[in-house]
Amino acid sequence: MSVADSEAPGPPTGVAAGTGVAAGTGVAAGTAVGTAPASLTPRLRLVLVLLLAAQFMLAVDFSILNVALPVIGEGLGFPLGRLQWIATSFALCAAGFTLLFGRVADLFGRRRLFLGGLVVLGVSSLVGGLAQNPEVLIAARVFQGLATAAVTPAGLSLLTTSFPEGPLREKALGLNGALMSAGFTTGAVLGGLLTDLLSWRWAFFVNVPVALAVLVIAPTVIEESRPDERPKLDLPGAVSVTLGLLAVVFGLTRAGEKGWGSVDVLLSLGAGVVLLLVFHAVERRVPAPLVPVAVLGKRSVAWGNAAGLIAFLTETSLVFLLTLYLQEVLGFSPLAAGLSFGVLGLGTVVGGSAAPKVIGRFGTKRTLIVGGVLQFVFTAALLGLGDDRSWMWLLLLATFAGGVGNMLVIVAFMVTATSGLADGEQGLATGLATMTQQVGITMGTPIMSAVATAAMTGSGASAVLGGLKTAIAVNAAVVLLGVLTSAVFLRGGRSGAR
Incomplete structure (x- = not known):
C-alpha cells in the first residue's frame, strides 16, 4: 500500500517477471517489459468486465437480504432472536478471513483462488435458495461469506496486476469502487424487488448465472498470477x-x-x-x-486504510439510518425506501467515474480531502430533515452529493492502497484494503444503531427522528475526522505518499 514519493509513477505493475496478465495484451506472463499498454485493448476490456461483474455481485450480497429478513424468518421458521444470524454469519466470514485469503492468493495463485471462490459462491447460493430449514440457510451464508473473503481480494489483485500504475489502473479502480458502492445500494433495491415480485429465494439464485458466466469465460482471458518462488505461509x-x-x-x-x-x-x-x-x-x-511490519509502518498503509475504513463505515451506516427515517418517520414501505436510495447509487457512479480524472489532476491526498469535505457537508445537511415527506428533496440532494464525495474518497484510498508495491505483494495490499472495506461495512451499522437508540427519548416518530439526528451528527463528525487525518498524516504526490 505504499506509494511513490515523487510525482512520477513507478515501473508498470503487472508486467514484472513472474506476474501473469491478461492473454492477448502483448505482455506474456513472466516477461519483464519496459512499457505497458497505454489504453484498454479488447482483451483488457473483457478482463475488466469479468472482474467488475464478480465484484459487483459480491457487493450486492452484503445488502440484498436485509429487506427480506422478516419474510425469510416467516418462511423457514427462524426464531426472531436468531434472524440477525442470516446477516451476521456472512459478515463474520467475509471480514474475518479476507486478509488470510488475500495472502493465500499471493502464494498459491490469484486466478486459482478467484475461480475456486466463485465455484463456492455459486454452489452456496444455489443451496441457500433451496434451503428448507434455518440450519441449511445459515451454512449457505457462511460459505457465501468465505467465498466473498476469497474472491474479493483475489479479484482486486488480478485487477491491479493486469493494469499498470497510472491512468489505466486509476480508471479500473474508479469503476470498481463505483460498482462496489453502487452494489451495496443496488442490493437493497434488488432485494425488495425480488422479494415482492418473486420470492426471497431469488436473492440467492441471482448469483448462480453470474458466477457461471464468469467461470466459463475467465480461464480463457485471465492468466495465473503468482510469485516464481512460493514462500511459507x-x-x-x-x-x-x-x-x-x-x-x-x-x-x-x-x-x-x-x-x-x-x-x-x-x-x-x-x-x-x-x-x-x-x-x-x-x-x-x-x-x-503474513503482513510485514515494514508495510504496516508506511503512512499510506496506516492512514490510507484509516480513510477507507471511515468512508465505508460512515456511508453504509448512513444508509441504515436513512432507511429507519424513511420507514419509521415518513412511513415508506421497505420497497419504496430501497428505491429512494437509487439517487445515492447514481451519486456513487458519478463519483467513481469522475475520481480517476480528479486524482490525475489533483493527486490522491487532495482527492481524499475534497471528497471527505463534500461528504461531510452533505451528511451534516441531513440534520435539517423534518418529520414529513416535504423534506425528501433534501434527502435526495444530500445523498446524491454525499455519494459523489464518498466515492472520491474510496477510489483515492484504493489507488493509494495498491500503488508502489511489488506484484508479489498485491494480494497483501488488496487483502488489507478489502478487509478495511468489509470491517467498515460490518461495524458501521451497529455503532450508529447504538448511538441512535441511546439518543431516543420517549416514543413515536419524533423520538425516532431525534435519535437518528444524533447518529447523523456523529456520522458527520467521523467523516470530518477522516478528512483531518488524511490532511495531516498523508504526504502529497500524484498517487499519495509514504
Whole structure:
C-alpha cells in the first residue's frame, strides 16, 4: 500500500517477471517489459468486465437480504432472536478471513483462488435458495461469506496486476469502487424487488448465472498470477489475525443488538484486541510474515486504510439510518425506501467515474480531502430533515452529493492502497484494503444503531427522528475526522505518499 514519493509513477505493475496478465495484451506472463499498454485493448476490456461483474455481485450480497429478513424468518421458521444470524454469519466470514485469503492468493495463485471462490459462491447460493430449514440457510451464508473473503481480494489483485500504475489502473479502480458502492445500494433495491415480485429465494439464485458466466469465460482471458518462488505461509499469524478479526466483528455485530455494555460484547471485543496484538508480535518475529511490519509502518498503509475504513463505515451506516427515517418517520414501505436510495447509487457512479480524472489532476491526498469535505457537508445537511415527506428533496440532494464525495474518497484510498508495491505483494495490499472495506461495512451499522437508540427519548416518530439526528451528527463528525487525518498524516504526490 505504499506509494511513490515523487510525482512520477513507478515501473508498470503487472508486467514484472513472474506476474501473469491478461492473454492477448502483448505482455506474456513472466516477461519483464519496459512499457505497458497505454489504453484498454479488447482483451483488457473483457478482463475488466469479468472482474467488475464478480465484484459487483459480491457487493450486492452484503445488502440484498436485509429487506427480506422478516419474510425469510416467516418462511423457514427462524426464531426472531436468531434472524440477525442470516446477516451476521456472512459478515463474520467475509471480514474475518479476507486478509488470510488475500495472502493465500499471493502464494498459491490469484486466478486459482478467484475461480475456486466463485465455484463456492455459486454452489452456496444455489443451496441457500433451496434451503428448507434455518440450519441449511445459515451454512449457505457462511460459505457465501468465505467465498466473498476469497474472491474479493483475489479479484482486486488480478485487477491491479493486469493494469499498470497510472491512468489505466486509476480508471479500473474508479469503476470498481463505483460498482462496489453502487452494489451495496443496488442490493437493497434488488432485494425488495425480488422479494415482492418473486420470492426471497431469488436473492440467492441471482448469483448462480453470474458466477457461471464468469467461470466459463475467465480461464480463457485471465492468466495465473503468482510469485516464481512460493514462500511459507505464516500459520501463527494467519490464525491469530483471523481469530482476532472474527472476535472483533462478532463483538461489533452483537453490540448493535445487546448494547455496548453487554458482558459478551466486551469479552469478544477484548479478546479480539488481544489476538490482534498477538498477531502484531508474531509478525515482528517470523521470517515470512503474513503482513510485514515494514508495510504496516508506511503512512499510506496506516492512514490510507484509516480513510477507507471511515468512508465505508460512515456511508453504509448512513444508509441504515436513512432507511429507519424513511420507514419509521415518513412511513415508506421497505420497497419504496430501497428505491429512494437509487439517487445515492447514481451519486456513487458519478463519483467513481469522475475520481480517476480528479486524482490525475489533483493527486490522491487532495482527492481524499475534497471528497471527505463534500461528504461531510452533505451528511451534516441531513440534520435539517423534518418529520414529513416535504423534506425528501433534501434527502435526495444530500445523498446524491454525499455519494459523489464518498466515492472520491474510496477510489483515492484504493489507488493509494495498491500503488508502489511489488506484484508479489498485491494480494497483501488488496487483502488489507478489502478487509478495511468489509470491517467498515460490518461495524458501521451497529455503532450508529447504538448511538441512535441511546439518543431516543420517549416514543413515536419524533423520538425516532431525534435519535437518528444524533447518529447523523456523529456520522458527520467521523467523516470530518477522516478528512483531518488524511490532511495531516498523508504526504502529497500524484498517487499519495509514504
